[in-house]
Amino acid sequence: MKLSRKLTLALILGILIVLAGNAAFRVRREIGLFESDSQKDSLLIGRMLAGAVARLWPSIGEEQVLDLVEDANQRESSVSIRFVWLDVGVGEPAGPAIDPASRGATRLPEGEIVVHATSGQEGVPVLYTYLPLDVPDGRRAAIEVRDTLDNQRTYVGRTIYQALLTTTLLVVLCGGVAMGLGVVLVGKPVALLIEQARSVGRGDLTRRLRLNQKDEIGELAAEMNAMCDLLATATEKAAREASDKIAALEQLRHADRLSTVGQLAAGIAHELGTPLNVVMGRAQLIVRDHEPESDTQKNGIIIFEQTKRMTAIIRQLLDFARRRDSRKAPEKLYALAQQTLSLVDSLARKASVRLNLRGDEDVRADVDSGQLQQALTNLVVNGIQAMPRGGEVTIEIGTRRVQPPRDHGGAEDDYLYLEVSDEGSGMTPDVEGRVFEPFFTTKPVGEGTGLGLSVTYGIAREHGGWIDVRTSPGKGSCFTIYFPELRH
Numbered sequence: 001m002k003l004s005r006k007l008t009l010a011l012i013l014g015i016l017i018v019l020a021g022n023a024a025f026r027v028r029r030e031i032g033l034f035e036s037d038s039q040k041d042s043l044l045i046g047r048m049l050a051g052a053v054a055r056l057w058p059s060i061g062e063e064q065v066l067d068l069v070e071d072a073n074q075r076e077s078s079v080s081i082r083f084v085w086l087d088v089g090v091g092e093p094a095g096p097a098i099d100p101a102s103r104g105a106t107r108l109p110e111g112e113i114v115v116h117a118t119s120g121q122e123g124v125p126v127l128y129t130y131l132p133l134d135v136p137d138g139r140r141a142a143i144e145v146r147d148t149l150d151n152q153r154t155y156v157g158r159t160i161y162q163a164l165l166t167t168t169l170l171v172v173l174c175g176g177v178a179m180g181l182g183v184v185l186v187g188k189p190v191a192l193l194i195e196q197a198r199s200v201g202r203g204d205l206t207r208r209l210r211l212n213q214k215d216e217i218g219e220l221a222a223e224m225n226a227m228c229d230l231l232a233t234a235t236e237k238a239a240r241e242a243s244d245k246i247a248a249l250e251q252l253r254h255a256d257r258l259s260t261v262g263q264l265a266a267g268i269a270h271e272l273g274t275p276l277n278v279v280m281g282r283a284q285l286i287v288r289d290h291e292p293e294s295d296t297q298k299n300g301i302i303i304f305e306q307t308k309r310m311t312a313i314i315r316q317l318l319d320f321a322r323r324r325d326s327r328k329a330p331e332k333l334y335a336l337a338q339q340t341l342s343l344v345d346s347l348a349r350k351a352s353v354r355l356n357l358r359g360d361e362d363v364r365a366d367v368d369s370g371q372l373q374q375a376l377t378n379l380v381v382n383g384i385q386a387m388p389r390g391g392e393v394t395i396e397i398g399t400r401r402v403q404p405p406r407d408h409g410g411a412e413d414d415y416l417y418l419e420v421s422d423e424g425s426g427m428t429p430d431v432e433g434r435v436f437e438p439f440f441t442t443k444p445v446g447e448g449t450g451l452g453l454s455v456t457y458g459i460a461r462e463h464g465g466w467i468d469v470r471t472s473p474g475k476g477s478c479f480t481i482y483f484p485e486l487r488h
């Protein structure tokens, strides 16, 4: 059963017990008062009449006295009065209506006898009062006063009716008020609390209770809200930690792959370096020792050129593999970018690509200038290669407020950036997801090694930063290296 209903029932029960007790007490008291009143009346009338009869009997005689009594009876409407002979049998016309010595009769100190009886089928209570008389011829007589307590029944009935009415009204009124208050103060808020507990159980921690009660239920709701806040924070923290862990693992795997590839590459480069030098030396000899423009010399030149290319690739591999300590110093980024652009200028011109440089000219950062130039070169060359029909590659330098990626960590802050954007082919999401993998390339064999971006990635990391890519197929790409500001 609901709490408010239980409380209401308890209240109604309490009211019923108190009112019923009170009504019973009142009824008993009224009956008592009524009876003692009636008894007093009967005694008063009876005594007066008995006195008169005793005094007048010797002078006026029996007949006149009986007339007198009958006369008094006629006058008195509330009671009936008779002269009775006590030596005549009970129930006879001249005898008493009931036996004055019957059980339950009370003899008063002055000799009067009071008997309570009931009459008729409905059991109307009747009060008989006998006032003994001394009559001259020595017989025993009495004045009988009979008072039906009919009014008493009506009176008690009315009292009971009143008590019932009051009780019903009180029960309805108090019950209604208690029920209403119970629903408003207990029922509804508790239903809300239950709903809140259920939604927490389902894992929804966003709901909050709004109860304006300043009682225990209000306190409970506030506690529940506080609990939800704590739970939400804890859940969020756990989720963040889990995803940070995954990101860290991913980064470790990447670093591991880079170092394995680096070791392999270093080994191969080392093994190939000497033979390639020998081949290149011999090719030079062939070129020198043969007729200019002869077939043999042309072949010698081709061998020399191709071997040179191989040596260049191997140098790149060694660059990637070499883990030399970076030598950082405060440098002006703009000047560094300018130098880089001058290096790739001829390549750009050949591909009809215009190179732009813009942004803050004075911004300085603690960087290894060689590494940073290498990173920038890789990005610019990629940009040029992505535009076979020409276009523009733009380098922008500045400071920007950003939130570092998960695997880097840290709070939102101002970071320096070097941004290289082109108007080239762009990348599909597939390619975009793999560009930093070592040896991942989409370029034809001989043109791309797939190392440029993994080297750039490593350089960004070494500078305490990260690299970000935005691209849309057919429209171009934008690579941004972020690193911390110089703080002194």
Ligand SMILES: Nc1ncnc2c1ncn2[C@@H]1O[C@H](COP(=O)(O)OP(=O)(O)O)[C@@H](O)[C@H]1O
Pocket (backbone or CB within 6 Å): 378, 382, 383, 386, 422, 424, 425, 426, 427, 431, 435, 440, 441, 442, 443, 447, 448, 449, 450, 451, 452, 453, 454, 476, 477
């Ligand atoms: N600016 C760019 N526009 C389009 N694709 C790019 C760009 N930069 C890099 N890529 C893609 O990323 C791949 C890897 O680049 P990178 O690591 O520099 O190796 P490589 O240039 O030797 O292929 C490229 O083959 C190309 O598919």
Ligand SMILES: [Mg+2]
Pocket (backbone or CB within 6 Å): 378, 381, 382, 448, 450, 451, 452, 453
């Ligand atoms: Mg490249």
